[in-house]
Amino acid sequence: MDSAFWLAFGLTAFAGLSTGIGSAIAFFAKRTDYRFLSWATGFSAGVMLYVAFTEILGKASEALVAARGETVGNWLTAASFFGGILLILAIDRFVPAPENPHEVPDVMPKGMAKASPDPKGERTLAPHPSAAPKGEVDLHRMGLFCALAIGIHNFPEGLATFLAALEDPTLGVAIAIAIALHNIPEGISVSVPIYYATGNRRRAFLYSLLSGLAEPVGALVGYLLLLPFISQELMGYLFGGVAGIMVYISLDELLPASRAYGKGHDSLYGLLGGKGVMALSLLLLQ
Numbered sequence: 001m002d003s004a005f006w007l008a009f010g011l012t013a014f015a016g017l018s019t020g021i022g023s024a025i026a027f028f029a030k031r032t033d034y035r036f037l038s039w040a041t042g043f044s045a046g047v048m049l050y051v052a053f054t055e056i057l058g059k060a061s062e063a064l065v066a067a068r069g070e071t072v073g074n075w076l077t078a079a080s081f082f083g084g085i086l087l088i089l090a091i092d093r094f095v096p097a098p099e100n101p102h103e104v105p106d107v108m109p110k111g112m113a114k115a116s117p118d119p120k121g122e123r124t125l126a127p128h129p130s131a132a133p134k135g136e137v138d139l140h141r142m143g144l145f146c147a148l149a150i151g152i153h154n155f156p157e158g159l160a161t162f163l164a165a166l167e168d169p170t171l172g173v174a175i176a177i178a179i180a181l182h183n184i185p186e187g188i189s190v191s192v193p194i195y196y197a198t199g200n201r202r203r204a205f206l207y208s209l210l211s212g213l214a215e216p217v218g219a220l221v222g223y224l225l226l227l228p229f230i231s232q233e234l235m236g237y238l239f240g241g242v243a244g245i246m247v248y249i250s251l252d253e254l255l256p257a258s259r260a261y262g263k264g265h266d267s268l269y270g271l272l273g274g275k276g277v278m279a280l281s282l283l284l285l286q
Contacts, residue, residue: 008165009216011176012158016215018180022187023208037188038262039270040181045254046274047178052243052250055171055282056164057081060243063236073236080237084244088156092252154183157249158215159222160242166223167235174278175246182254183212185261 060080065073161179165172187208195204226234258267 004166004169007169008162008172009219011165011172012161012219013216015161015176015179015183016154016158016212017209018183019187019190019212020205020209021180022184023191023205025184025188034261035263035266037185038258038260038266039273041185041254041261042258042267042270043274043277044178044181044270045250045258046271046276047174047181047278048246048250048254048274049271050275050278051164051171051174051178052246054279055168056239056246057243059167060236060238060240063232063239067231067233067236077236077240080240081244081247083237084156084241085248086244087241088245088248091156154212154214155218155222156242156245158218159238160245161215162219162223163235163238163242167239170282174281178274179215182249183215185257187212 057077061074061077064076064080067073068076157179161172161175164175190211191204191208194207195201226238255267255271258270262270
């Protein structure tokens with residue numbers, strides 16, 4: 001395992017463990033700046049969409065055309081792209097809606113009071129008056145399903161980050177930052193309900209952090225399973241699927257969440273900012 005492998009694995013671990021940053025923000029910040037979360041998730045969607053269509057899908061087409069010829073290669077590129085979308089869609093169908101991180105809730109979780117935004121777009125959270133030790137029973141179900149849901153979704157995300165970083169470290173850094181930004185609010189969504197059900201910050205933080213570990217674990221397991229079969233053609237299929245996964249996550253999770261967190265054009269500003277920064281970065285690093 002050379003330095004490229006460890007760099008790719010380190011970037012994937014950084015992206016996954018950013019769920020812990022979300023927990024820290026929720027627990028130690030006096031106020032939660034939801035407009036910042038709107039901008040951050042919109043920015044992440046912009047990065048992912050731009051990279052998926054301009055870089056990763058292009059790499060998939062290049063590899064598959066070289067392996068199978070122009071006509072067949074282009075068809076296989078499109079098939080792998082939609083195959084990635086179908087994969088993450090199937091995962092969404094498997095995970096129950098209440099625990100699915102791709103579902104934007106319209107109510108606060110049980111045991112947590114819904115706070116009102118202040119004029120600056122910030123909110124404070126307070127334990128629900130009915131929260132009591134009986135919430136410990138809810139923790140087992142909530143923790144299990146939240147960890148399972150986040151873990152299942154983070155497996156393909158981790159593999160996407162790892163493969164991109166292994167092929168192109170610059171591209172891997174961009175994707176890792178985008179995944180990390182989208183994992184911050186995900187960490188909040190895991191840890192806050194658990195905390196308000198149990199009153200235990202440490203346990204809530206641990207659950208959130210462990211859910212993010214699925215990304216480096218997914219990257220490592222996927223890489224080891226695929227290692228004996230790695231070829232230019234297989235990498236083409238994988239990159240096509242990764243592009244599809246990233247587009248699906250952006251449209252199904254990040255943009256709806258960004259709209260829910262912000263107001264006005266916050267989501268659009270984040271989206272355009274992410275695309276602009278990514279375009280400029282790739283142009284300067286050519």
